[in-house]
Amino acid sequence: MKTIYITGFMGSGKTTVGQAISQHLNLPVFDTDTYIEKKMNKSVKEIFRDQGESFFRLEESSALKELPLENAIVTTGGGIIKSKENRQWMKQHGLIVFLYADITEVMKRLEGDITRPLILDKSIEEVEALFQSRLPFYKDAHYTVNTNGKKIEEIVTEIERMI
Numbered sequence: 001m002k003t004i005y006i007t008g009f010m011g012s013g014k015t016t017v018g019q020a021i022s023q024h025l026n027l028p029v030f031d032t033d034t035y036i037e038k039k040m041n042k043s044v045k046e047i048f049r050d051q052g053e054s055f056f057r058l059e060e061s062s063a064l065k066e067l068p069l070e071n072a073i074v075t076t077g078g079g080i081i082k083s084k085e086n087r088q089w090m091k092q093h094g095l096i097v098f099l100y101a102d103i104t105e106v107m108k109r110l111e112g113d114i115t116r117p118l119i120l121d122k123s124i125e126e127v128e129a130l131f132q133s134r135l136p137f138y139k140d141a142h143y144t145v146n147t148n149g150k151k152i153e154e155i156v157t158e159i160e161r162m163i
């Protein structure tokens, strides 16, 4: 089975859903952020601070290539779809499942979060603009799941039916 790439904006529930699917399907789960953090021995926030976003994006593309292409779940950082190369890679090698959540829902989940450099000190309008600018890329997935108001089990069942 091809690798399932879980995409979506920050706070869309990728990690939680990815772990649940991994258990259901008995497949290993990998997270691109965690992969990079282990490799660099630093948090994403520290990498953004010390090496900058472009360096992080290069590491993100490398992570995609280094992670398994079969029989795995890969949860991705929210910005992975910014790169055309990454989008093509995931589309060609795996199944992309986009977790959609309304921006109001996302903002609720991200409230008080200090680990994500791209939303630190940003207004709701700025975060929404980022979300809107990325939406066309997220939507270019094999499957889209609307997660608004759904429990994790419902989302997992929906994904399992789709794939």
Ligand code: S3P
Binding pocket: 008, 009, 010, 011, 014, 033, 044, 076, 077, 078, 079, 080, 115, 116, 117, 118
């Ligand atoms: C980012 C999302 C984060 C992380 C980094 C950049 C983004 O991952 O990769 O802070 O550009 O949307 P999550 O989507 O898991 O929060």
